[in-house]
Amino acid sequence: MKHSEAEKVGVLFVCMGNICRSPTADAVFNHHVKSARLEHLFHIDSAGTHAYHIGEPPDRRSQQAALRRGYNMQSLRARRVVPEDFSRFQYILAMDRHNLEELQQNCPSRYxxxxxxxxxxSNQWDIRQEIPDPYYGGSHGFERVLDLVENASQGLLKYILENLNT
Structure with missing residues (x-):
């Protein structure tokens, strides 16, 4: 049975430029959803709070790290959060507190x-912890992002499925 976008659970991952952390989360969560054969239930996307990289593919280092683990991000393109996102997505998830604060400043109170x-x-990491921006670091930073994102993606999918009809 096909679901319209309005009936699907919308999940938006947000970081600053939408070229490292949020597209990684987009690709990894999509992978988990497809592996569970649940893509018909979800509308998944990623965006940035800033317009630094609109239209660009994810950072080459993010793509390489993701590919080593079987996640393909080459079709993704950076975009900025737009006002319609607040009504379109039920889960708008920031990678760090700074971006959460940006979202809070722009989000209508009803959302x-x-x-x-x-x-x-995540069930493995301290929930106060942020997903660090790997942009200015070495390759280990991109691996760390993947570790965090993989675990949180599993927890998010479990949470959404447990709360679908509540």
Whole structure:
């Protein structure tokens, strides 16, 4: 049975430029959803709070690290969060507190309950922890992002499925 976009659970991953962390989360969560054969239930996307890289593919280092683990991000393109995102997505998940604060400043009050930190769905990491921006670091930073994102993606999918009809 096909679901319209309005009936699907919308999940938006947000970082600053939408070229490292949020497209990684987009690709990894999509992978978990497809592996569970549940893509018909979800609308998944990623965006940035800033317009630094609109239209660009994810950072080459993010793509390489993701490919080593079987996640393909080459079709993704950076975009900025737009006002319609707040009504379109039920889960708007920031990678760090700075981007969560940016979202909170721009989100209409009726949608603020949709905002959160992505790592709140992790069962392995301290939920106060942020997903660090690997942009200015070495390759180990991109691996660390993947470790965090993989675990939080599993927890998020479990949480959404457990709360689908509530």
């Amino acid at each position: 603020t309950s949709r905002l959160g930190m992505f790592l709140q769905y």
